[in-house]
Each structure stands twice: as C-alpha cells, then as structure tokens.
Amino acid sequence: MKACVLSAPAPIDRRPLKYVEVETPAPAHDEVLVRVRACGVCRTDLHVVEGDLPSRLPAVIPGHQIVGEVSALGSDAGTLALGDRVGIAWLRRTCGACRFCLSGRENLCERAEFNGWSAHGGFAEYIVAPADFVYSLPAGFQDLQAAPLLCGGIIGYRSLHLAGIENWSGARLGIYGFGAAGHVVIQVARARGAEVYVCTRDRARHQALATELGASWVGDARDVPPVRLDASIIFAPAGELVPVALKGLAKGGMLVLGGIHMSPIPSFDYSLVYHERMIRSVANNTRADGREFLAEAARIPVRTHVQTFRLEDANEALMALQHDAIKGAAVLMIDSN
Numbered sequence: 001m002k003a004c005v006l007s008a009p010a011p012i013d014r015r016p017l018k019y020v021e022v023e024t025p026a027p028a029h030d031e032v033l034v035r036v037r038a039c040g041v042c043r044t045d046l047h048v049v050e051g052d053l054p055s056r057l058p059a060v061i062p063g064h065q066i067v068g069e070v071s072a073l074g075s076d077a078g079t080l081a082l083g084d085r086v087g088i089a090w091l092r093r094t095c096g097a098c099r100f101c102l103s104g105r106e107n108l109c110e111r112a113e114f115n116g117w118s119a120h121g122g123f124a125e126y127i128v129a130p131a132d133f134v135y136s137l138p139a140g141f142q143d144l145q146a147a148p149l150l151c152g153g154i155i156g157y158r159s160l161h162l163a164g165i166e167n168w169s170g171a172r173l174g175i176y177g178f179g180a181a182g183h184v185v186i187q188v189a190r191a192r193g194a195e196v197y198v199c200t201r202d203r204a205r206h207q208a209l210a211t212e213l214g215a216s217w218v219g220d221a222r223d224v225p226p227v228r229l230d231a232s233i234i235f236a237p238a239g240e241l242v243p244v245a246l247k248g249l250a251k252g253g254m255l256v257l258g259g260i261h262m263s264p265i266p267s268f269d270y271s272l273v274y275h276e277r278m279i280r281s282v283a284n285n286t287r288a289d290g291r292e293f294l295a296e297a298a299r300i301p302v303r304t305h306v307q308t309f310r311l312e313d314a315n316e317a318l319m320a321l322q323h324d325a326i327k328g329a330a331v332l333m334i335d336s337n
C-alpha cells in the first residue's frame with residue numbers, strides 16, 4: 001500500500017514525511033483492517049512529525065482521524081462486518097486493568113496506545129485497529145466531513161464537558177484558536193444555547209468562519225472579550241495565551257487547555273486565578289466521549305468545513321496547518337466519496 005512514513009522528526013518545512021510503498025498490515029485476532037477513505041490532519045500530527053512529542057517507533061505513519069471501510073476481520077473482531085463504514089480516532093487501545101481504566105477514565109490509561117504515534121495511523125491506504133476502539137459513524141456525514149469530527153470534534157467535546165458548565169443556555173464561552181476543534185465546538189455550544197466569544201489571530205480565514213458560525217464577538221488572539229466568560233478553551237498551542245485568557249474569565253470560571261502540547265506558560269499574578277478561577281488540561285478521550293459526541297453532532301447537525309489534500313501531499317497539509325492557512329479542517333482524501 002501507499003503511505004506517508006516519518007523516519008526522523010524534523011521541522012515540517014523540510015518535508016519529513018516520505019510517500020512510499022509499504023507492506024499492507026494484517027489484523028491481529030481482535031483487530032480489523034480498514035481501507036482508508038479519508039484522514040483528518042491535526043496539530044498533534046504536526047507535533048509528532050516535528051518531534052514535539054518524542055518518537056515511540058523507529059518509523060511511524062501519522063494520522064488519527066480516519067474514516068474507512070472494514071476490509072478484513074481478525075478471528076475475534078466483535079460485531080463488525082466487512083464493508084462497514086467506521087471511524088478511528090487517537091486513542092488506539094487501553095489496558096482495561098489500570099486504576100484509571102477501572103474508574104471510567106480510560107483516557108488516562110497507564111498503558112494507552114495512540115494511532116499515528118505509538119502505532120501506525122491513517123496517512124495510508126490501510127490501517128489495522130482494535131475492533132473495540134472503532135466507532136460507527138452516523139450516516140448523515142460524508143467521509144470528508146466526518147474525518148475532522150474524530151479528533152478536533154471529540155477533543156472539543158471533552159473540552160466542553162470539562163468546562164464544568166451545567167446550564168449552557170446563556171452561558172458565555174471563550175474559544176482561543178479557531179481551527180478544526182474550534183469550528184466544531186462553536187456549533188455544539190451554540191446549539192446548546194451558549195454565547196461564544198472567539199479570539200484568533202487569522203482575520204481573513206478564522207475570524208470570518210467564526211462570524212459565519214454564530215460567534216457573538218470575534219477578536220484578535222490577545223484581545224480581551226467585552227464580557228467576562230464562564231469558561232474558555234485554548235486550542236492554540238501557545239502558552240502565552242494562558243494569562244491572556246485568564247484576564248477574560250469571570251469569577252469561578254474554568255480555563256480548559258485543549259492541546260496535547262503547549263509552549264511554556266509565562267508566570268502571572270495570583271489575582272488572575274484568585275476568585276476560584278480554575279485551569280485544567282484535556283488528555284485524550286474515552287470511548288464514551290466519542291460515542292456521545294458523534295450522536296450529538298448528528299442531531300445538531302454539525303457541519304465541518306474542510307480543505308482537502310492528496311495523500312502524497314501530507315507535508316503540504318501540515319505546512320498549511322502550521323501557517324494558519326486552513327479554513328476549518330485539513331483532510332487527506334484517499335479514496336473517499
């Protein structure tokens with residue numbers, strides 16, 4: 001099969017992914033082989049490719065927002081059938097036995113594996129994945145539109161959950177950084193009745209899309225919104241935004257850090273967290289998050305904006321992502337409808 005393989009992390013401008021022929025994987029007893037139709041491109045892929053996340057394999061195929069079709073089954077692959085359309089996300093497998101798995105927090109599993117980092121991902125024509133961690137996808141989403149839901153969407157959903165808001169109607173939510181996750185989160189929050197305030201640095205693309213999707217106010221990344229916010233989520237990997245976002249929070253407000261990696265957070269005055277303001281990160285997701293999000297996204301329905309690239313152009317897609325040049329989400333189109 002064809003795949004984009006990373007052998008040595010390097011700045012994306014050096015085009016570290018190589019488009020090559022590799023052996024098509026075979027599913028183990030509890031796995032399925034999936035023919036990839038589309039694979040979303042996420043900032044985490046950029047962190048893997050550039051080495052912000054330390055390598056877990058000598059060579060790896062990135063990609064963890066996969067939409068495809070089951071094309072072979074292991075001997076014990078549960079209820080899936082050949083031809084089923086499925087989604088595969090970042091969390092590849094958990095141990096099921098550690099204290100986190102046993103307390104409903106499998107996203108924090110001590111021995112978790114991740115697609116596109118500790119195992120080969122979806123920048124390829126085929127992927128194998130454990131059947132228990134594969135999602136069925138609502139019929140309303142086409143392949144390309146479904147791909148960004150599988151990371152930006154699911155992590156965005158978990159970020160909303162961790163924002164700790166019980167009554168969303170009239171709640172004031174801030175979003176810092178308006179890429180794949182942000183443009184899904186605003187749709188979910190608006191459908192729940194929240195007012196959304198968006199701070200993002202790309203006026204042409206991101207600010208226009210935020211306005212189109214119903215933001216109450218849109219400003220630059222460092223602007224302070226006109227009202228105090230009940231919660232904010234930072235999706236940009238920029239630690240300097242933490243004190244900026246804290247300035248915009250109401251008393252008792254929650255600041256959620258939605259990325260897997262962030263540049264150092266500068267020191268700030270205690271007054272920015274006093275009055276019971278809170279900061280917490282988001283790490284991965286549980287399978288329940290994924291299923292709940294996909295059901296809610298189908299009900300709304302969420303509409304993703306995608307910019308497509310060919311599989312062999314994965315480096316270009318990641319460069320565009322790094323330079324804030326994507327409106328919505330980037331998706332590799334492999335064999336999609």
Ligand SMILES: [Zn+2]
Binds near residue numbers: 094097101108
């Ligand atoms: Zn575990």
Ligand SMILES: [Zn+2]
Binds near residue numbers: 043045
């Ligand atoms: Zn991701």
